[in-house]
Amino acid sequence: MNAKKQHTALRAGLLVFGSSLIILLCLISGQQLLNPFTLDQETLNTLLALRLPRVIVAFLMGGALGASGAVLQGIFRSPLADPYILGISSGAALLVASGLLFGINLFSLTIPALSFAGAVATGGLVVLLGRGWHGLQPERLLLAGIGVGFFLSATLMLLMTIASNDGLKQAFLWMSGDLSMVDFGAVPFGLFFILIGLALAFYHHKGLNALTLGDEVAYSLGFNPVSERLWLFMAASLMTAAAVSMGGVVGFIGLVVPHIVRRHIGSDAKTVLPLSVVSGGTLLCLADTLGRTVAAPLELPSGVVAAFIGAPYFIFLLQRKQNR
Amino acid sequence: MICAADCKKVPLLEFQNLDYPVAERDFFQQLNFSITVGGLIGLMGSNGAGKTTLLKLAAGLLQPKRGRVLLGNKDISSYSGRKRAQYLAYLPQLLDMNAPFRVAELVSMGSYFSQGQQHFSITEAIEIVGLSGKADAFLSDLSGGERRRAYIAMTLLQGGKLLLLDEPLANLDLKYQLELLRLLKQICRDKQISVIISFHDIALASRMDRLMMLKNGKLVADGKPEKLMNNDIIREVFGLADEDIPSLFSGFIKVC
Numbered sequence: 001m002n003a004k005k006q007h008t009a010l011r012a013g014l015l016v017f018g019s020s021l022i023i024l025l026c027l028i029s030g031q032q033l034l035n036p037f038t039l040d041q042e043t044l045n046t047l048l049a050l051r052l053p054r055v056i057v058a059f060l061m062g063g064a065l066g067a068s069g070a071v072l073q074g075i076f077r078s079p080l081a082d083p084y085i086l087g088i089s090s091g092a093a094l095l096v097a098s099g100l101l102f103g104i105n106l107f108s109l110t111i112p113a114l115s116f117a118g119a120v121a122t123g124g125l126v127v128l129l130g131r132g133w134h135g136l137q138p139e140r141l142l143l144a145g146i147g148v149g150f151f152l153s154a155t156l157m158l159l160m161t162i163a164s165n166d167g168l169k170q171a172f173l174w175m176s177g178d179l180s181m182v183d184f185g186a187v188p189f190g191l192f193f194i195l196i197g198l199a200l201a202f203y204h205h206k207g208l209n210a211l212t213l214g215d216e217v218a219y220s221l222g223f224n225p226v227s228e229r230l231w232l233f234m235a236a237s238l239m240t241a242a243a244v245s246m247g248g249v250v251g252f253i254g255l256v257v258p259h260i261v262r263r264h265i266g267s268d269a270k271t272v273l274p275l276s277v278v279s280g281g282t283l284l285c286l287a288d289t290l291g292r293t294v295a296a297p298l299e300l301p302s303g304v305v306a307a308f309i310g311a312p313y314f315i316f317l318l319q320r321k322q323n324r
Numbered sequence: 325m326i327c328a329a330d331c332k333k334v335p336l337l338e339f340q341n342l343d344y345p346v347a348e349r350d351f352f353q354q355l356n357f358s359i360t361v362g363g364l365i366g367l368m369g370s371n372g373a374g375k376t377t378l379l380k381l382a383a384g385l386l387q388p389k390r391g392r393v394l395l396g397n398k399d400i401s402s403y404s405g406r407k408r409a410q411y412l413a414y415l416p417q418l419l420d421m422n423a424p425f426r427v428a429e430l431v432s433m434g435s436y437f438s439q440g441q442q443h444f445s446i447t448e449a450i451e452i453v454g455l456s457g458k459a460d461a462f463l464s465d466l467s468g469g470e471r472r473r474a475y476i477a478m479t480l481l482q483g484g485k486l487l488l489l490d491e492p493l494a495n496l497d498l499k500y501q502l503e504l505l506r507l508l509k510q511i512c513r514d515k516q517i518s519v520i521i522s523f524h525d526i527a528l529a530s531r532m533d534r535l536m537m538l539k540n541g542k543l544v545a546d547g548k549p550e551k552l553m554n555n556d557i558i559r560e561v562f563g564l565a566d567e568d569i570p571s572l573f574s575g576f577i578k579v580c
Contacts, residue, residue, distance in 0.1 A: 077420070206433075206436050209425075209429075209433055210433060210436070212420075212423055212424070212425070213419075213420055213423050213430075213433070214416070214418075214419070214420050216385060216414070216416040217415070217416065217419070217420075217475075219383075219385060219405070219414075220383065220409065220412075220413050220414040220415065220479070220482075221409055221433055221434070221436055221437070221482070222405040222406045222408065222409030222410075222436060222437040223405055224405055262424050266425075266426060266429060267423075267424040267425045267426070267429060268425075268429050
């Protein structure tokens with residue numbers, strides 16, 4: 001077993017090392033490739049003022065979504081659960097789109113503040129609707145999330161169909177995860193909530209493992225499944241709300257990243273949570289870099305590119321598992 | 325540790341005048357019994373007799389309407405989750421056989437709250453259930469019997485004195501059923517643990533140290549298998565016709 005632990009540690013180390021290299025590449029890549037060994041003042045300014053903040057935002061968003069997906073898949077015992085299936089993103093998108101379409105102005109905090117408020121309010125509503133006679137039940141919570149999500153999405157579509165002002169394109173780009181619209185002033189705000197969510201999830205990582213086995217087994221192991229699920233759901237909601245508030249709706253990362261980490265490293269939440277942060281963050285950095293370089297000067301939304309990278313790999317993993 | 329010097333005197337588990345309703349009528353009425361340390365106890369009865377409900381009441385998953393369930397002389401509801409987990413482990417009939425864990429990861433969860441009072445190490449628990457070479461295998465890559473044994477190893481690691489296993493023999497072929505029963509008897513003997521299992525197959529009844537037979541929520545017989553395995557009791561518990569009895573008894577497996 002020790003050999004296996006070493007093997008797992010080696011794989012985890014390789015993943016972190018590979019991710020660091022990719023992030024460095026993301027920093028120097030763009031419409032203009034920067035040479036890190038011959039940094040003049042102008043290059044340094046570009047690196048620090050433009051590239052670094054964007055890489056930081058992409059990493060934080062991707063990391064938060066990856067960890068959030070790992071938590072939700074565990075507490076719902078569903079490999080298809082992701083931060084957006086619970087309607088959290090739809091709530092954030094509806095409030096932001098409404099704000100942009102109706103010209104609500106909270107200065108630089110318009111998008112982050114509205115999306116955070118929308119995400120948290122939707123998360124709260126889903127929890128209220130997901131409570132049955134025996135507390136917070138996974139099936140009920142999942143169905144409440146899907147129902148609320150569909151309703152909010154439909155409302156959003158209705159709003160966008162009847163609206164015709166300048167905020168429409170901005171709202172649409174934001175919903176596609178376009179990081180060119182990121183306001184870096186929102187980063188400390190987002191980072192704060194991501195760290196709280198992550199700390200909460202990590203504190204409950206044993207409960208997360210136990211819930212993956214079902215409520216009765218979790219109970220037998222000494223946990224209270226209802227309160228564990230509530231704490232972990234709050235952690236995932238906070239991380240998703242923070243990610244959405246920083247850069248819009250980026251799908252797929254929360255779904256695919258935890259699967260990739262589990263397949264290569266193992267399923268213990270103590271390992272899956274931090275490595276989902278690293279992998280999710282790296283995947284979104286890579287997607288954002290590709291999005292702003294492959295069709296430059298046109299920028300492709302990072303959410304779209306992330307899905308183009310992640311989906312084929314996900315299908316490859318699925319096929320390999322089936323063959324095995 | 326719940327019981328020290330007076331292990332044999334203090335019941336591990338005791339039902340006192342317990343009433344529990346099912347579908348708005350009292351299913352269990354004035355149910356009384358106790359379990360002491362050590363031994364494999366078989367809970368037998370036809371479908372719907374109340375085996376699973378009784379095990380869930382014993383685990384504290386269900387609360388009685390009246391009466392009490394005592395664990396080591398204390399009401400089960402007064403235990404914190406951690407303390408209860410150190411005392412007893414419950415394994416439901418329906419387990420997630422495709423949980424995304426490796427065997428060693430799954431088994432190690434049994435030690436979350438055991439605070440060093442385990443009877444075994446993770447490696448030993450895996451070895452005892454016969455999965456030594458498969459510690460790093462994913463649960464989904466094992467056979468049905470192996471997956472169930474991995475879960476049993478997890479409960480062994482909790483270090484409790486009482487294991488409640490709901491239908492652990494379900495979906496196992498005869499070889500694995502006998503192997504598992506032999507394993508449980510050995511653990512009971514070596515570690516002074518009590519194991520209660522629910523099961524249907526009367527051919528395996530003789531392998532228990534004690535049999536408790538349920539019918540429609542009533543404990544109709546309780547004692548040594550050799551005293552209970554007679555036509556009248558079997559007919560009563562399973563509601564069988566006279567002509568079915570001889571063929572059943574000819575299929576009994578003797579205790580080794």
